[in-house]
Amino acid sequence: MKINFKKPTNEKEILFVSVDSKNKDEVVKENGVKTLYLKSDEEMNLRKLFLLVRKMIQMAKGVKAEKVSFDFNDFKFKNINLTDIELGEIIGTQLDFANYEFVEYKTPTKEGFPFVKEIYISGVNSEIEKAILKGNVIADEVNKTRTLSNMPGGDMTPEILSKKAKEAVKGLPVKVVVLGEKEMQKQNMQAILSVGRGSEEESKFIILEYFGGNKKEKPIVLVGKGVTFDTGGINLKPSNSLLGMNMDMSGGAAVIHTIALVAKMKLKKNVIGLIPSVENMASGKSYRPGDVIRSMSGKTIEVLNTDAEGRVILADALTYSQKYKPEIVIDIATLTGAACVSLGERASAIFTTDDDLSKKMEKIAEETGDYIWRLPLWEEYENEIKGSLGDWTNIQNKNSGYGGAIYAAVFLYQFIKGHKWAHLDIAPRMTAMQGENLASGALGTSVRLLYKFIEEYKA
Ligand code: BES
Ligand code: MN
Numbered sequence: 001m002k003i004n005f006k007k008p009t010n011e012k013e014i015l016f017v018s019v020d021s022k023n024k025d026e027v028v029k030e031n032g033v034k035t036l037y038l039k040s041d042e043e044m045n046l047r048k049l050f051l052l053v054r055k056m057i058q059m060a061k062g063v064k065a066e067k068v069s070f071d072f073n074d075f076k077f078k079n080i081n082l083t084d085i086e087l088g089e090i091i092g093t094q095l096d097f098a099n100y101e102f103v104e105y106k107t108p109t110k111e112g113f114p115f116v117k118e119i120y121i122s123g124v125n126s127e128i129e130k131a132i133l134k135g136n137v138i139a140d141e142v143n144k145t146r147t148l149s150n151m152p153g154g155d156m157t158p159e160i161l162s163k164k165a166k167e168a169v170k171g172l173p174v175k176v177v178v179l180g181e182k183e184m185q186k187q188n189m190q191a192i193l194s195v196g197r198g199s200e201e202e203s204k205f206i207i208l209e210y211f212g213g214n215k216k217e218k219p220i221v222l223v224g225k226g227v228t229f230d231t232g233g234i235n236l237k238p239s240n241s242l243l244g245m246n247m248d249m250s251g252g253a254a255v256i257h258t259i260a261l262v263a264k265m266k267l268k269k270n271v272i273g274l275i276p277s278v279e280n281m282a283s284g285k286s287y288r289p290g291d292v293i294r295s296m297s298g299k300t301i302e303v304l305n306t307d308a309e310g311r312v313i314l315a316d317a318l319t320y321s322q323k324y325k326p327e328i329v330i331d332i333a334t335l336t337g338a339a340c341v342s343l344g345e346r347a348s349a350i351f352t353t354d355d356d357l358s359k360k361m362e363k364i365a366e367e368t369g370d371y372i373w374r375l376p377l378w379e380e381y382e383n384e385i386k387g388s389l390g391d392w393t394n395i396q397n398k399n400s401g402y403g404g405a406i407y408a409a410v411f412l413y414q415f416i417k418g419h420k421w422a423h424l425d426i427a428p429r430m431t432a433m434q435g436e437n438l439a440s441g442a443l444g445t446s447v448r449l450l451y452k453f454i455e456e457y458k459a
């Protein structure tokens with residue numbers, strides 16, 4: 001959408017917005033001029049502010065208004081402590097975030113799709129304008145993440161994801177290297193190769209390198225799960241669990257577009273993105289339950305369930321990350337249904353042994369709307385993933401199956417111990433919930449969180 005900071009000319013074409021807690025969320029036409037009387041809460045907070053800005057866009061789309069005009073000051077609330085710059089960035093982000101819909105495969109009607117095309121914002125100065133436009137750029141990358149995730153599995157293979165990674169950073173100072181199966185063999189990345197073996201599609205390992213900081217500065221490494229379709233493999237998922245598994249590369253998509261955003265914003269930081277990408281398919285070539293894989297690290301993985309594939313490919317990616325002598329490693333993955341059992345669909349899970357890091361991330365999560373909640377990563381949990389044939393089993397082997405998100409995290413921990421590291425299980429936030437005033441489908445979670453984290457990071 002185009003954002004204007006001047007008064008609109010043709011009043012008849014515009015949907016004017018007025019915000020007040022006494023309003024009733026209605027569009028009224030007076031003397032040919034349309035106004036949306038948007039209802040704010042008596043008790044506003046940041047979470048409600050996100051929803052409010054998005055509701056404005058949803059309602060505008062609902063009445064097919066292509067041009068919307070509002071006053072910046074209408075979104076200032078006494079309970080919400082934000083600078084004008086912070087508020088500008090938030091509004092700029094939420095506007096475009098709410099205007100998104102995945103229409104790539106839909107035939108438009110004669111009038112086209114009901115997107116808001118232009119926004120007029122009054123009550124701003126040049127600093128606020130800049131912040132709003134920055135928010136817009138952030139939302140743009142979030143929405144591109146959503147589009148990658150939303151792509152049907154047949155049209156999103158490891159090869160296509162690699163191409164999309166290159167496209168995402170085209171013209172930016174980001175180097176993209178894609179390892180194919182041959183190159184991965186040379187690197188002993190048997191964990192990734194094993195999971196991808198059942199598929200006709202070649203597995204890929206996507207590397208994005210952005211050196212915007214001092215050359216001597218250790219990089220921040222982001223690792224994203226890039227399973228382009230997760231059938232479960234030989235431990236085939238039941239029918240009702242297969243739909244949506246085209247989005248199992250959401251972590252990888254978030255990494256791609258976080259790095260694109262970091263480069264666009266010219267951050268003076270060194271950031272690396274690593275995306276192991278495979279299709280987890282059931283076939284005569286698939287890896288089997290009971291297989292023991294020697295991972296790149298040398299540690300062996302005893303496969304008790306081929307559907308716990310994300311952690312297996314991430315094991316090699318976490319090992320590979322250490323080539324960079326990283327300052328910090330963060331992995332992002334739609335890793336477990338168990339994370340959804342723990343938290344519902346309102347927060348991703350964060351795991352780390354670093355209390356300060358966790359607090360920092362939790363704070364930024366709250367500020368950006370990429371909500372997270374911490375779960376334990378205690379040594380005791382290792383007892384249930386000690387293997388009998390191999391070093392570590394890819395699911396818990398001694399209890400009744402509770403705590404799956406934690407066992408996945410504790411498994412990953414084995415491959416990155418000794419490094420500053422956090423794991424985000426974003427399965428709960430893979431798709432938008434009803435009432436979030438967002439299009440259904442992929443949410444593009446973690447891009448805002450990771451971007452802000454990198455922006456604010458001090459070694
Ligand atoms: N990709 C899934 C996790 C998932 C489930 C993400 C639902 C988003 C929504 C993952 O690979 C998986 O299959 N996990 C299994 C692990 C189990 C076999 C131990 C799960 O959570 O059921
Ligand atoms: Mn799986």
Ligand code: ZN
Nearest residue numbers: 227230248310
């Ligand atoms: Zn998966």
